[in-house]
Amino acid sequence: MDSSSTRRQATRQKLYEAAVTLIAEQGFSATTVDEIAERAGVAKGTVYYNFKSKTELFEELLRHGVGLLTASLQAAADETAERGGTKVEALDAMIRAGLDFIHRYPAFTQLYVAELWRTNRAWQSTLLVVRREAVAVVETVLRDAVAEGELSEEIDIPLTAAALVGMVLVAALDWQAFQSERSLDDVHAALSRLLHGRVSGR
Amino acid sequence: MDSSSTRRQATRQKLYEAAVTLIAEQGFSATTVDEIAERAGVAKGTVYYNFKSKTELFEELLRHGVGLLTASLQAAADETAERGGTKVEALDAMIRAGLDFIHRYPAFTQLYVAELWRTNRAWQSTLLVVRREAVAVVETVLRDAVAEGELSEEIDIPLTAAALVGMVLVAALDWQAFQSERSLDDVHAALSRLLHGRVSGR
DNA sequence: TATTTTGAACTGACTGGTCAGTACAAAAGA
DNA sequence: TCTTTTGTACTGACCAGTCAGTTCAAAATA
Structure with missing residues (x-):
C-alpha cells in the first residue's frame, strides 16, 4: 500500500492536472472522461481503476x-x-x-x-x-x-x-x-x- | 411588429426566467433544453422557434x-x-x-x-x-x-x-x-x- | 354580420450522435 | 506473484436540434 501506491499516486496526479485545466476551460459537464484520459496520456480504463466515477x-x-x-x-x-x-x-x-x-x-x-x-x-x-x-x-x-x-x-x-x-x-x-x-x-x-x-x- | 410581438416577448421572458435559474443551479451543459421548456411551460419546439440554438x-x-x-x-x-x-x-x-x-x-x-x-x-x-x-x-x-x-x-x-x-x-x-x-x-x-x-x- | 383565409406561434414525436461507464484479455511494472 | 495499466469494443441512456402538423386571432371577403 506504499511502495506500490507511488505509481498510482503519479497517475492520479497526471489525471488531476489534465482534469483541472479541461474543467476550468469547459466546465464539468462539457468535459468528457475520454478527453481527460487523453490529455493525461492514460487509458480510459485507468481513470476508472483510480476513481469510482467522473x-x-x-x-x-x-x-x-x-x-x-x-x-x-x-x-x-x-x-x-x-x-x-x-x-x-x-x-x-x-x-x-x-x-x-x-x-x-x-x-x-x-x-x-x-x-x-x-x-x-x-x-x-x-x-x-x-x-x-x-x-x-x-x-x-x-x-x-x-x-x-x-x-x-x-x-x-x-x-x-x-x-x-x-x-x-x-x-x-x-x-x-x-x-x-x-x-x-x-x-x-x-x-x-x-x-x-x-x-x-x- | 408590435401587437404581434407582444406574445413572443412574453414567451421569451418566460424562457429567460426558466433558463436563468436552471443554468445557475446546474451549469449550462448540464441543463437540457427539455428542462428549460418544461419549466417555462412551453413546448421544446417553441424554444427553437424563438432562439436559433441553446x-x-x-x-x-x-x-x-x-x-x-x-x-x-x-x-x-x-x-x-x-x-x-x-x-x-x-x-x-x-x-x-x-x-x-x-x-x-x-x-x-x-x-x-x-x-x-x-x-x-x-x-x-x-x-x-x-x-x-x-x-x-x-x-x-x-x-x-x-x-x-x-x-x-x-x-x-x-x-x-x-x-x-x-x-x-x-x-x-x-x-x-x-x-x-x-x-x-x-x-x-x-x-x-x-x-x-x-x-x-x- | 357571417365566413373564409392567412400566417405567426406553437407542439411533440423522432433522429442521429455523444458519452459515462463496463468488460476483459493481454502487457507491463515492481 | 500481485498490482497497475493498456486498448479496444460495447451498451444503454440521454439530448440538441428537426420537422410535419396544429392552433388561433385577426384580416380579408362576401
Whole structure:
C-alpha cells in the first residue's frame, strides 16, 4: 500500500492536472472522461481503476486544491507571526500568498469560483466543508487583529472576511484574464492599498 | 411588429426566467433544453422557434441581464450627481445598487460569475463586451473621483475597479449562500467600511 | 354580420450522435 | 506473484436540434 501506491499516486496526479485545466476551460459537464484520459496520456480504463466515477475524480480534485490553498495561507500567517509582524501585516502576507496561489494554479481557481455558489450539485457538501476551512484562516487573523486593537472592533468579521477573499479572488482572475500585462506587484499594491484604507484622502 | 410581438416577448421572458435559474443551479451543459421548456411551460419546439440554438438563448440572456445591471449602476451614479453628492458617495450608492441587483437576481449573478473567466467557450466574446460595459461605469466614477481630488492619484484605476466589483460580487454571493440571515444593510455597511478605509485604526 | 383565409406561434414525436461507464484479455511494472 | 495499466469494443441512456402538423386571432371577403 506504499511502495506500490507511488505509481498510482503519479497517475492520479497526471489525471488531476489534465482534469483541472479541461474543467476550468469547459466546465464539468462539457468535459468528457475520454478527453481527460487523453490529455493525461492514460487509458480510459485507468481513470476508472483510480476513481469510482467522473464526479469522484472531481471531488478529490477540489479537496486536493483547496488543501494546497489553505496550507499556503496558513503558512503566510505563521511566518508573519514568527517574524513578530502585526496581524495586519499577516493579512497583507495572506493577500500575497493568495495571489501567488492563483498565479500558480489559475485553472483551479477558475473552477473553484465557477462551482462555489452553485446549489443542487453532487459535490455541494464537499465544497461547503472546503470553503469553511479556507475562510476560517482569514477570519482567525481578523479576530486576532481586533483583539489586539489593530482593527476596529466594529468590523463584521464574517462579512469582511468574505469581502477580502472576494477582492483577492476576483482581482486576480481579472488580472489573469483581462489585464495580464500587469505584474504581480502591481496587483498586490492595489489590493494592499484598499486593505490599508489608503484609497480615499490624498 | 408590435401587437404581434407582444406574445413572443412574453414567451421569451418566460424562457429567460426558466433558463436563468436552471443554468445557475446546474451549469449550462448540464441543463437540457427539455428542462428549460418544461419549466417555462412551453413546448421544446417553441424554444427553437424563438432562439436559433441553446447557446444563442444563453447569450441573449447574458446581454439582457448585464444590461439591467449596468443601467442600475449608472442610475445610482447619476442620482448621486444630481443630488450634488461627492464621487465617493456615488461609489457607495453603486455598491448599494450592486447589492440590490444581486439580491433581486441572485441566479443571474451566480451564472455570470461562473462563466466570466472561462476561456474557450462559444459566448466568450459576448461576455467580454458585456463585462467591459459594466466595469467601465465603475472606472469612470473612479477617474472622476481622482480628478476632483477625492481619491489618491496613486490608485490603479482598472485594478481597483476590478477589486471593488469583486468585493461586492463575492460578498453578496457569500451572503446569499452562507449567511442569508444578515440584512442588506449589514452587508452594505461592511463593504462601505472597507471602501472608506475605516477598517484599520480604531 | 357571417365566413373564409392567412400566417405567426406553437407542439411533440423522432433522429442521429455523444458519452459515462463496463468488460476483459493481454502487457507491463515492481 | 500481485498490482497497475493498456486498448479496444460495447451498451444503454440521454439530448440538441428537426420537422410535419396544429392552433388561433385577426384580416380579408362576401
